[in-house]
Structures are given as structure tokens and as C-alpha cells.
Amino acid sequence: MDMIDKFMHAVLSITFFVFFLHYRLFTSLVATARSLFKENVSGKVVLITGASSGIGEHVAYEYARRGACLAVVARREHRLRQVAAVCEIIGSPEAVYIVGDVAKMEDCQQFVEATVSYFGHLDHLVTNAGVTPVCMFKDYDDITKASPAMEINFWGSVYSTYYAYGHLKKSKGKIIVIASSTGWLFAPRLSFYSASKAAVISFYETLRYEFGGDIGITIVTPGLIKTEMTDGKFLSKEARLQLDPEMRDVEISVMPLESACECGKAIVAGSCRGDNYLTVPHWYEWTKLWKVFCPGIMDRWIGFLLMPCNSHNEVPTKKLTHFVNGLTQFLSS
Secondary structure, rough: OHHHHHHHHHHHHHHHHHHHHHHHHHHHHHHHHHHHOOOOOOOOOEEEEOOOOOOHHHHHHHHHHHOOOOEEEEEHOOOOHHHHHHHHOOOOOOOOEEOOOOOHHHHHHHHHHHHHHOOOOOOOEEOOOOOOEOHHHHHHOOEEEOOHHHHHHHHHHHHHHHHHHHHHHHHHOEEEEEOOOHHHHOOOOHHHHHHHHHHHHHHHHHHHHHOOOOEEEEEOOOEEEOOOOOOOEEEEEOOOOOEEEEHHHHHHOOOEEEEHHHHHHHHHHHHHHHOOEEOOOOHHHHHHHHHHHHHHHHHHHHHHHHOOOOOOOOOHHHHHHHHHHHHHHHHHH
């Protein structure tokens, strides 16, 4: 068995390096071809969950600019009403809003059926709704308070897909899944968030095999995007959504943020091209290679930046944030 293991290791490593460059060239050519023959979504029906803010909101705006009919879903009715109104102003023939909670299976069934009943069919499903629990595992007093991560981030996507499947198969439609780069780029305090997003990625990669050519699937893995989450809106260890600027300084620090508008444009462009995978900003793709080829370096670097470095529980990223903010104020004074 040891000889077989060594043989397989040698064969797979050699073939990887031989074919890697050729594969990258091939995928670049395919991407160019897809850009030339991208889908026209004018008049098509798009259902978007988590559309009241952030990435979901700006994905809705970009579909609207391209002339798609929209059904936007979230829990905040007042925000949905505003988003739907803006969509119609900037180009959507018609945009309706549906209040719903993706963590509830019956709500998912209802908003899918309401969309198809109103527009007559469904072409694209964008599963975007999500929450971000931020807490050290050992600090949970009640571990079930972290369950919304799976209920919303994972099961919310699953439920929506389950009820939309038949309609998307009929229209030869697409599913655009908003996962996260934390599905492979792990960080302290984001254990449940990372686990939920890794589950989403694995689930839809499997569905790609099962659906074959019936339904296209684009898995989007955003990095840090300027949204309510990166402003510090996290799920606390008591399962309450709240703004936590201090934790924001720890987890986000001075990392560059892509705008939600640019992210939305990239996602819709990727879905129209028929991309299997899309990472925004694109430079996050390099973290995959670092994770694969230099895992020890990545782990040590993330641990150094995000774990307490002394008895006062001071975290380097927080100290860096305060230093940069102070320097900015000094230079601007």
C-alpha cells in the first residue's frame, strides 16, 4: 500500500504541473468565447434572495440595467420596496418585492411559487441571503445560537433551489450562488460562517454533476466587499444581529474593500457568460494557490494577525487599524 501511495503521489503531482499551464490557457480561451456569446437577460425573470442590501441589492440593480424582470426577497419590507422601485427606474420592465425568510422552508416555497405565478416562468435564481456569526468557539454559552449560519447561509440556498429546480429546468435557467472566499480562507471567530459557506460550495459543485446541462450553476466566492457585514453587522453569540465596530476592526481591519456595486456588476457579467466559478475581487484567487502550496505560511500569517498576542487579548489587526486611523487623522489635520 505504501508503494501505491508513493506512485499515485508522483503521478498526480507530475500530471498537475504538466497540464496546469495548458489548462489555464484553455480556460482563458473559453472565457473569451463566453464573453463574445454572453446571455441577453432582457425580459428574463430573476429571483434574488437577500436583496435588501449589499451584494444582493446591487446584483438586482445590475440585472435591472440589463432589462430583466425581478423578484427581490428579504425580511425587511421597507428596504425591499425601495430596491424594487430603484430597479424599475433604472431599467427593469417590472420588479416585485416579496417578504420572506429563507430559513423557513414554507417561505421559500411561497416566494418561488409567487414569482412564477406572477411572471409565468423563472430564468435565474440568485441565492444571496446570509448572516455572519463572529465569535470564538469557546466563548459560546449556548452553541445552538450559532445555528442561523447553517439555517440561512446553507439551508436557505438549498430550500430555494429545491422549489425553483423544476422551473429552472424548464427554462434551461441558471443558479447563481453567493458563497464566500472564507469557504477556503479560514479565520478565527468565523468558524460557523466558514463551515456554512464551504458546505454551500460543496453542495452546488455536486449539483453541477447531478443537473448536467439542464441548469447552469455559477458559484461566486466574494472576498471582502463593502456591505453591512464589513461595516460590523455580525451575529453575536446570543444570536442577535448587531453592529460591533470593535470586532469589525479586528476581523476586517485595514483590508481593502471592493464596492458592492462593482461586485454586483461582476456577478451578473459572470452569470451571463455562464462562468462555473467567479471570485471578486479577482486577486483573492491567488489565496487558493497559497493555501494549497504554502498552507503553513497562510495558517501562521492569519493566526498571527487575528489571534490575541498577549495577556490583554490585544489582536494585531485591531492595533493596526488604530494606527492607520491615527496616522490618517494626523496627515489630514
